[in-house]
Structure formats: C-alpha cells, structure tokens
Amino acid sequence: MRYVPIFCLQEGMQIGRNIYSNDGTVLLAKDVRLTSEYIKGLSKLGISGVYIEDNLSHDIQIKSIISDELRIQAVKSIKGIFNSTDNVSYNINTVENLAKNIMHEILNNKNVMVNMIDIKTFDDCIYSHSVNVAVLSSVIGISMHLENSKVEKLTASALLHDLGKVFISKDVLNKVGNFTPAEEKVYKSHPEKGYRYIKQYYNIAVTTYVGILQHHERFDGKGYPDGKKGEEISRFGRILSVCDAYDNLVTEIPNRKAYLPSDAIEYIMANNGQIFDPKIVKLFLRRVAPYPLGTILKLSNGKRVIVIDNNEECSSRPKVRDLEDNTEFDLTYDKNFSNVTIIGVENI
Ligand SMILES: [Fe+2]
Structure with a gap:
C-alpha cells in the first residue's frame, strides 16, 4: 500500500484502505477501482490523497497508530463537544474516555513510529486536527515515559x-488571506477563550487547561498570549505546540497545498529552539517518519526507490527497495550507500 496525492490519482487505481466521510460512513471501500467521477468527488471533498494498492507496494503494510473505529468515534465526539458547549458534564466524560482509549491503543501498538498521512476532508478539518494532535501528543508523552495518568491529561489537553x-466569528476563522490587525487580535484570543471556558466549566486537571492556554507560546518568548519563554511554558504547552504545527502543515488548506511530511519535519527542525523546545523536537523526530512507508524517493545515484521500513535511530535514512531491480537496502546501515543522498519525493 502507498499514499498517492490527489493530483496523481488515475482511473483504475485500486483503493488500499476505506475512505470515510466525516460521519463515519464509508465513501469508498478498500479494493474499489477509481473512476474519473470518484477522483472528482474526492477532490471536491478536499481529500488531499488516498492509499492505493499496486504492484510497487503490494507487500507494504501500513498500520495506523489508532484504529479506524476509534478515530471515527473520536472525530464525531469532538464535533459534538465543539457544537454543544452547554452539555458540560457529558463532554468532560467523553474527553476523558477518549484520551484514555487513544493512549491505550497507542500503548498496545507495536508500531513505535507514526508512519501515516491522515486522510481528511475540508468539512471535518478542525475535529480531525484535534484528534491528530491528540494522537501525536500521546505518542510524545509515552516516549517521554510520562505516567499514564499524565499522558491522559496531555491527550485531553490536545483534544480540546x-x-x-x-x-x-466564522468570518475570521474561515478567512482566506491575511488578517487585518483587528482580525489577528480576535484570532489570537482563541487559546485564552478555550482556557477560560474549560477552567470555568470543566472539572479537569490544571495541566490540561494550562496546555490549552499555552499551545501558541514560542520557546523564544515571541508567542501568544503571554510571551512566556523556554520552560516557563508548561510541558503540555511545549508538546502541543510541535504537534499542532506539524498537523497543520501536512493538511491542505484553501490557499495552500499540504506539506509533505519531510518538509513539515524540516520546518520543525528549522525552528528548533525558536518556536519549539529542542527536547520535544528530538523526541518528535524519532517518532514521526519524514518518509512514511510507501513513499517513493529519488536518490542522488539516479535510482527511484520505495520506502519499506523506517528506523527511529535515523528516521531520515529509511530502508528502501529499488523500483527497477527490486533490490533492498538500508540507507542508514548499508555502507555501500553511505554517499548516496535523498534528493526528493516522487509522486507517481
Ligand atoms: Fe490553536
């Protein structure tokens, strides 16, 4: 199986994983062959790519870090919570249960690396973004060896x-293009508004709502709302900041194409110590693959290869298979390839 961006999809390609709508119904089932109508429909929904099964990738198993069932339930529940801010006690229980279930599925998952691109539609963007940030934060919390109860609080903070x-106002939230200074001020009030609401109405840990308040603070003190610096920012705030930025970058928005995971990771590395906490970045790089399984790469020796495995020690040098002669080699450990570099991701 491999991920193919929407602009590279062709009629006849075979779907590798179910594609779901935001209410959890199957839009296109695994094994269905794409038609031009299906491709148009996917594009209209804002889906930036799909997983396909083909000869190049038939033996590559891509397992998501949480089950489809939990992801669908989580996106639905978060949508419910965001649209019924008056049903407070139900909402607290839902968030706490979701956080617990996400953490347990990740703890039980043998795949230690996030190796997938999430398939989102424009409609459910904010809700699936919340779930993705929760999954990534939970992965980071577990890698830091935080106690389970702390990982649950971190995951709840990410969900909210x-x-x-x-x-x-929707006009500000959905604006395409630059904000006026007044609109920017309104937009930047969202961490504080969320924090105040949760603090007032939710009987939930202080660390959870402080994480919400601080998810746009920057390590160099140039963030908002309080311009806190370094470890003045809570640990949850520093984790959420990296996970939030990554998921935003790999998501297509109306005026910008989705970044490739490798480009989003490069952005995070470039801002290490400025926007992001270097300790969190170090963990993130070990856990999130810049070249997810099934990615096709062009190498400096002219070869085209497909990623068949990733290792956390050196996630930027995966194990690959030559598309021409099917030989396999590991860019980290195989010394015959030590002077070969990755020069780009190929979309075919
Ligand atoms: Fe935010």
Whole structure:
C-alpha cells in the first residue's frame, strides 16, 4: 500500500484502505477501482490523497497508530463537544474516555513510529486536527515515559486545544488571506477563550487547561498570549505546540497545498529552539517518519526507490527497495550507500 496525492490519482487505481466521510460512513471501500467521477468527488471533498494498492507496494503494510473505529468515534465526539458547549458534564466524560482509549491503543501498538498521512476532508478539518494532535501528543508523552495518568491529561489537553475557536466569528476563522490587525487580535484570543471556558466549566486537571492556554507560546518568548519563554511554558504547552504545527502543515488548506511530511519535519527542525523546545523536537523526530512507508524517493545515484521500513535511530535514512531491480537496502546501515543522498519525493 502507498499514499498517492490527489493530483496523481488515475482511473483504475485500486483503493488500499476505506475512505470515510466525516460521519463515519464509508465513501469508498478498500479494493474499489477509481473512476474519473470518484477522483472528482474526492477532490471536491478536499481529500488531499488516498492509499492505493499496486504492484510497487503490494507487500507494504501500513498500520495506523489508532484504529479506524476509534478515530471515527473520536472525530464525531469532538464535533459534538465543539457544537454543544452547554452539555458540560457529558463532554468532560467523553474527553476523558477518549484520551484514555487513544493512549491505550497507542500503548498496545507495536508500531513505535507514526508512519501515516491522515486522510481528511475540508468539512471535518478542525475535529480531525484535534484528534491528530491528540494522537501525536500521546505518542510524545509515552516516549517521554510520562505516567499514564499524565499522558491522559496531555491527550485531553490536545483534544480540546482549539475549543476556543468556537467562540470566534466564522468570518475570521474561515478567512482566506491575511488578517487585518483587528482580525489577528480576535484570532489570537482563541487559546485564552478555550482556557477560560474549560477552567470555568470543566472539572479537569490544571495541566490540561494550562496546555490549552499555552499551545501558541514560542520557546523564544515571541508567542501568544503571554510571551512566556523556554520552560516557563508548561510541558503540555511545549508538546502541543510541535504537534499542532506539524498537523497543520501536512493538511491542505484553501490557499495552500499540504506539506509533505519531510518538509513539515524540516520546518520543525528549522525552528528548533525558536518556536519549539529542542527536547520535544528530538523526541518528535524519532517518532514521526519524514518518509512514511510507501513513499517513493529519488536518490542522488539516479535510482527511484520505495520506502519499506523506517528506523527511529535515523528516521531520515529509511530502508528502501529499488523500483527497477527490486533490490533492498538500508540507507542508514548499508555502507555501500553511505554517499548516496535523498534528493526528493516522487509522486507517481
Ligand atoms: Fe490553536
């Protein structure tokens, strides 16, 4: 199986994983062959790519870090919470249970690396973004060896980090293009609005709502709302900041194409110590693959290869298979390839 961006899809390609709508119904089932109508429909929904099964990738198993069932349930529940801010006690229980289930599925998952691109539609963007940030934060919390109860609180903080957007005008939230200074001020109030609401109405840990308040603080002190610096920013705030930025970058938005995972990771590395905490970045790089399984790469020796395995020690040098002669080699450990570099990702 491999991920193919929407602009490279062709009629006849075979779907590798079910594609779901935002209410959890199957839009296109695994094994269905694409038609031009299906491709148009996917594009209209804002889906940036799909997993396909083909000869190049038939033996590559890609397992998501949480099950489809839990992801669908989580996206639905978060949508419910964002749209019914009056049903407080039900919402707290839902968030706590979701956080617990996400953490347990990740703990039980043998795949230690995030090796997948999430398939989102425009409609459910804010809700699936919340779930993705929760999954990534949980992965980071577990790698830091935080106690389970802390990982649950971190995951809950991630699920709710953008709840404050509910209290912001849709005109500002959905604006395509630059904000006016007044609009920017309104937009930047969302961490504080979410924090105030959760603090007032939710009987939930202080660390959870402080994480929400601080998810746009920057390590160099140039973030908002309080311009806190370094470890003045809570640990949850520093984790959420990296996970939030990564998931935003790999998501297509109306005026910008989705970044490739490798480009999003490069952005995070470039801002290490400025926007992001270097300790969190170091863990993130070990856990999130810049070249997910099934990615096709062009190498400096002219070869085209497909990623068949990743290792956390050196995630930027995966194990690959030559598309022409099917030989396999490991860019980290095979010394015959030590002077060969990756020069780009190929979309075919
Ligand atoms: Fe935010």
